[in-house]
Amino acid sequence: MTRILPGVEIQVIKEIVPQQLNPSGVVALIGTTEKGEALVPTPVSSYAEFADKFGSSESFTVTKDAKQAFQNGVFQVVVVPISGQNGTKGTLVLKDRKGRDTVLLTAKSSGEEGNKIMVKVEGDADSIRVSVSDGASLEIYEDVTMNSSSQNYLVDIINQRSAMVTAEDQHSSAKFPHNNPAAVEGQLSGGVTGVISKADYEAALDKLEGEPDVDIVAACEVSDPEIHALIEAHCLKMSIDAKNRIGLGSVAKGESIKDICNRTTVMASDRFVIVAPYGCLGAVAGLMSRLNYYESPTFKPVSGLAKLEKKYTPSEQMEMLKAGVLPLEAQKGRGIVVVKGISTSKEQISVTRIADHAVRGVKSVSDLFIGTLNSPTGRAALKGKIIEFFMRMESEGAIVPSTDGKEPPFLVDVYSSELDFAQGIVRVNIAVRPVRAMDYIYATIKVEA
Template sequence: MTRIIPGVEIQVIKEIVPQQLNPSGVVALIGTTEKGEALVPTPVSSYAEFADKFGSSDSFTVTKEAKQAFQNGVFQVVVVPIAGQDGARATLALKDRKGRDTVLLTAKSSGEEGNNISVKVEAPEGAETVTLSITDGTNIEIYDAVSMGPAGDNLVDAINRKSRLVTAEEQRSSGKSGSNNPVAAEGTLSGGKTGVISKADFEAALERLEAEPDVDMVAACDVTDPEIHALIDAHCLKMSMDAKNRIGLGSVGRNEPIAEIVKRTNVLASDRFVIVAPYGITGAVAGLISRLNYYESPTFKAIAGVAKLEKKYTPSEEMEMLKAGVMPLEAQKGRGIVVVKGISTSKEQISVTRIADHAVRGVKSVSDLFIGTLNSPDGRSALKGKITEFLMRMESEGALVPSVDGKEPAFLVDVYSSELDFAQGIVRVNIAVRPVRAMDYIYATIKVEV
């Protein structure tokens, strides 16, 4: 606008500030749980919260892995329960005065655990309300002075709003207040059956995880099947195409021979998958990696909460596994149980992959804010400046380093658009980064003077 009357014109320009990146170290655990709705990803930030939402019974596969992960300082766990095929939840139908089903109670716990829930209905003669108590032997819930009155303020609504043990479903339309009240009775839910876990259940769980942007590690609890490991690896590769970079974790089998362990990596050599040996410590390793900064290597870092390894490997066996891309752990005097070398099945260091993932997420986060503003040299220069600023921060953290001789910088950035690109609305960003690597070997030369 051209001003006619003398004065001051002010324009306020908001500087583009990149959003904070999603936290690294969020672990998704897939497996069976004592309770909780199947195939619903649920984040928990402590083991107490996990036990409250999913139970603490060690007979379910997620419980042990979650406990190990929290003992080792995991940032957050996203639990994806799976129930398996042909499984069923326990139920109990409450009867009215005429012997008709009036309320159907269904256990929130999947499988046979729901068969432990007992229910007692107290219905005083002539009263328009009843008292209902529900217990699983540990927890007890009491619903006092409730009735099958109007929807929104009746027994069914009260249970669905407050209960942690069961859900309720009205079997008959409520008429006059109290007309469909359950009669006095005692009973136990029945019909709960644990389903058979299959490959399809893990596929469904991984599909649900695609909508969870914060997750950057995925583990199938207590699963040693190479086919399931391959599914997780494929999921991680797919998510990395959209800058939702993830690393999968899997375990060797119980007392699995070294020859069989080595065969695993012949068909699964990936930067995106880690096989942990021996059996039974995947959750602890996930927690350890989560606790570390994204640029730190788990090599020679100790895990907590594990008193004894399932199997002790000899140095030659460890060497065979390392050459095959398996990450072994061993007990060392004065150190505890430590990771021998933090590598994936492609033999790449885990920390290098995590640094690259962090760079990818950061560059995407910055670039998203510039869409629609890059049709001028100033806009493209601003994008380059913000990306450079982000990578400089990574360098200051020690994640990116220049070459040892100082001739190569820690990173390079170029933002450009050719004539054809410009006509198609395309801006290209070329980036080269040098992630810091763990220094795993020390060679000492000793000079002896005589």
């Protein structure tokens, strides 16, 4: 509108600032746990928090890998417990003073572990005290009742606060307070561990699709190639929507070099890494999480391992590297190190992570420009923001020019043809040159006599 009266008109334009990218290095671990609800992805930021929520018994597959990951500086672990098919949870029925069922307590964790939970009920007819313990933790609920209209209603209190059990009202025919549980000291029973199958891992991976921060996925203590193929397929699927991920898998205990190398003949992928020997998966996952996305794991030491399950000879290491397997080796003065950080396609892990970071960054920038690209000015602004993002990557050392200086670290072109414009399409062409780990040093020594 043209102003009639003299004055100043001010227009405020908010600059488009791309959102911060999701943190790099969040590891998802799938496997069995001592406690915790099955198929519920749960983030933890320390081993102490993991032990509190999922237990510390190393007879369960996730525990050892989670400990190794935190010992190696993992940013965050997302735990997805699996319990297996035909598994059941331990239960205990509390009865009122007339012997009628009034409350059903059910363990939150599946299997025999739930059978360890002890329950003690004390008190008089009007108010009771309930104690729940699994040997490591103790929960006490004072002055609870079976009066459903009370703020101390036992069923609601336990369901809201307990980390070990859930409660279900059995609707005793007695009226309050006669439906309060009678004094008793009992133990949950009937919990049976189910048989872990391929379907359980498929269900866990489905749940992980809703966790956008995850960029490393591992099935703990699993050497089955079919499960590895599931993880690789999941990572490929997620990369379609710029939720790029890399899967990790372990070899079997005592597996021969021939069998290890045969694994990559059926699955050569930038999205999957096979770790050898057995027992190092969590340490490698933690190392990858700790490193910047543009840093290679090659020759980096891992922590938390006293020794390797198997020591490979140089010729065996060479065979595995040629096949696309990531081996670890104990070196004097260095500790246990990753010999070379490669995926099953023999591509360097750092190169894949740099490309993934570029994809995420371009998507994050482009999302903010949707609906504003119908003019050359809008498209130029998009190009400028993408160039700005790649300049940051260049300053970090993630992308580099060619050694002769003739090729730049990145190229960006934003355009829309007449047909594209009619269909509401803008195209972005990008080329990047990820920095590669310099794995070999050739020395020439001149001797003057």
